[in-house]
Amino acid sequence: MYAPRQIAPKIDDRSNLPVVVLSLWIVASAVFGGYFWALRVPGIFDITIERLLFSVILLLLVAGLFQGKVIIQKNIAIEIAMGMFLLVCLLSMTRTGFFPIIPGLPAPWFNFINGYLFPFFIFVFAKNYHANEKDVLVILHTLFYFGIYLCILSILEFFNLLQFVVPRYIADPLLGIHMGRARGPFLNAAFNGVGIVIGFISGLHLLQKKTGFSRFFYLSALLLFFPAVFFTLTRAVYLAMLITVIIFLVWYKTSLPKWKLISLPLVIVLIVGIANYPRLLSTERREGGVYQVKEVAIRFALMERSVYLFSGSPFTGIGLAQFVPESILKYRGPVPSFAPASLATFQHNHFLGVMTELGLPGILIYLTIIIQILRRVKQLKGKLPETGIMGNNLRIVIFAVWSVFISVAMTAETTNFAFVNAIPMLFAGLADGLYTRSLQPGLASPSFVSQSHMRISRSYV
Numbered sequence: 001m002y003a004p005r006q007i008a009p010k011i012d013d014r015s016n017l018p019v020v021v022l023s024l025w026i027v028a029s030a031v032f033g034g035y036f037w038a039l040r041v042p043g044i045f046d047i048t049i050e051r052l053l054f055s056v057i058l059l060l061l062v063a064g065l066f067q068g069k070v071i072i073q074k075n076i077a078i079e080i081a082m083g084m085f086l087l088v089c090l091l092s093m094t095r096t097g098f099f100p101i102i103p104g105l106p107a108p109w110f111n112f113i114n115g116y117l118f119p120f121f122i123f124v125f126a127k128n129y130h131a132n133e134k135d136v137l138v139i140l141h142t143l144f145y146f147g148i149y150l151c152i153l154s155i156l157e158f159f160n161l162l163q164f165v166v167p168r169y170i171a172d173p174l175l176g177i178h179m180g181r182a183r184g185p186f187l188n189a190a191f192n193g194v195g196i197v198i199g200f201i202s203g204l205h206l207l208q209k210k211t212g213f214s215r216f217f218y219l220s221a222l223l224l225f226f227p228a229v230f231f232t233l234t235r236a237v238y239l240a241m242l243i244t245v246i247i248f249l250v251w252y253k254t255s256l257p258k259w260k261l262i263s264l265p266l267v268i269v270l271i272v273g274i275a276n277y278p279r280l281l282s283t284e285r286r287e288g289g290v291y292q293v294k295e296v297a298i299r300f301a302l303m304e305r306s307v308y309l310f311s312g313s314p315f316t317g318i319g320l321a322q323f324v325p326e327s328i329l330k331y332r333g334p335v336p337s338f339a340p341a342s343l344a345t346f347q348h349n350h351f352l353g354v355m356t357e358l359g360l361p362g363i364l365i366y367l368t369i370i371i372q373i374l375r376r377v378k379q380l381k382g383k384l385p386e387t388g389i390m391g392n393n394l395r396i397v398i399f400a401v402w403s404v405f406i407s408v409a410m411t412a413e414t415t416n417f418a419f420v421n422a423i424p425m426l427f428a429g430l431a432d433g434l435y436t437r438s439l440q441p442g443l444a445s446p447s448f449v450s451q452s453h454m455r456i457s458r459s460y461v
Contacts, residue, residue: 018060018129022122022426023142025053029118030146030195030419031185035169050418054118057125070128075436078372078428082120085365088358089116089320096319102328106416108321115415119425126429131437133390136430137209140202140389143423147199148221150192151228154182158231182231190412191420193229193237197244197404198423200225204248205397209389236411240404247400252393253386299348299411305331306352310359317359321415323347350409373428374402376435383438390434398427 032049039047064070072079089112098109130136156164158180162171167185169175176187184192203222210218229241309318309326318326324346347353355363377398385391405414405424414420 016129016135018057018125019135019138021053021056021060022125022130023138025050025057026139026142026419026423026426027146028053029422031167035172035175035187036167054121057121060129061121061125064128070124071436075432075439078369078376078432079124081365081369081372082116082123085362085369086112086116086120088362088365092317092320092358092362095316096322100321101325105324106321108319111321111415114418115421118418119421122422123425123429123432126426127433127436128429130430131433133388136389136394137206139426140206143202144199144206144221147196147203148224150184150196150199151224153184154192154196154228154231157182157184179233181233182228186417186419188412188417189232189234190236190408191414191417193232193234193240194404194408194420194423196225196228196232197237197240198401200241201244201397201400201404204252205389205393208387208393236408240407243403243407244400247396247403251396251399302348303352306347306349306356310356313359315359315361317355317357317362320357323353323357347413348411350412350414353413353415370402370406373431374399376428376431377402380431380435380438383435394434395431398431401427 028050034046034048037049041047045051061070065072093108093112096108098107100107130139153165153170156162157170165171170183170185170187176183179189181189182192183189184195186192186195200222203218203225207215207218226241229237305327306323309323309331312318347356351363351366354366358366377395380395381392384394387393402424405420408414408420
């Protein structure tokens with residue numbers, strides 16, 4: 001006698017409050033920080049819109065623990081590694097200080113919060129709260145439309161139409177480093193480029209849900225991202241965009257030949273590239289700056305400095321956020337004669353920064369976290385439907401987002417920017433959450449119901 005087949009309960013596919021709060025925080029973390037508005041209360045952290053929204057995320061996590069929505073007992077290898085890394089950071093700050101040695105530099109606790117604590121919380125939040133397609137669609141649409149906003153800003157900045165830039169602090173010449181680049185609300189061209197490329201990735205994945213005029217609009221909007229990447233005038237961003245295009249061409253599944261999908265933007269890029277070939281190979285940043293060599297020399301000098309400082313404290317590191325003060329107060333090694341003081345001291349490699357500041361324990365645990373995340377993306381193979389937003393292509397999207405982060409982090413210090421660190425962790429949490437649910441028998445999830453019992457959309461990108 002056969003046992004009756006269990007029928008999975010109906011899934012509530014409505015977008016919920018947590019994903020709305022997270023989407024608002026994504027934008028606020030980039031736009032509505034301390035430069036936009038801050039309530040400065042003596043003796044405590046500055047209160048900003050971004051931090052107020054993040055406090056709501058924390059409250060939702062705590063409520064989820066009591067309601068059983070946040071599970072911390074199963075498949076928590078990544079969370080354990082994150083906890084160990086946070087402990088290393090806290091021990092480091094206990095030893096070298098929580099506040100800046102030199103006034104005006106970022107405080108160690110500020111780097112700790114924006115570089116690691118907030119992003120790790122976002123990982124846990126996304127892992128536990130975002131399981132259905134509509135939640136993921138909200139996140140993808142948020143990133144895509146935010147990317148369009150950054151593209152429009154890049155045009156205004158590049159052509160010096162600063163009177164139209166909103167919020168106004170972006171156009172303030174006294175804030176951040178300009179150098180004629182589109183730097184957006186991040187006040188940093190490289191991280192502005194990260195937001196643009198991740199918006200591009202999100203838009204590409206959303207295409208499969210679009211038809212008719214909506215599809216035409218999305219295809220047209222995606223063309224904005226190519227000049228926007230150029231307007232950042234940052235080679236790391238050029239490389240991130242190139243890697244993204246290659247990843248989608250090689251692994252992203254479509255029903256149409258891929259050359260048809262990219263023929264128009266590729267032709268446009270080739271025409272512009274050929275027309276501006278001499279300029280692109282110029283040493284002038286405004287013209288493309290591919291052949292700039294001073295910045296390369298500066299980065300090699302910073303690598304030498306990192307090795308020098310690391311060799312003095314290989315196991316404990318010099319201390320979280322101590323690279324700049326150690327360079328100014330103690331380093332006596334060579335510095336390129338043409339390098340400005342600021343460029344000669346600030347770290348330009350996130351991974352070398354972790355190694356130098358937190359020593360071998362810090363960098364080994366940090367790399368373990370990244371390897372575990374990429375392994376989780378690989379383990380999702382075969383556990384997702386062939387098509388749809390929550391299909392196998394989602395793995396490619398997550399991998400592309402992490403490739404962008406890693407490529408930019410190789411030439412920039414990302415620790416100060418919550419958005420840049422949190423978005424990869426958001427997608428990592430999504431991947432880990434999907435994998436965790438795939439291991440639970442009988443769990444009703446649209447992503448893991450047998451394909452023979454689910455309606456599969458036949459519309460590909």
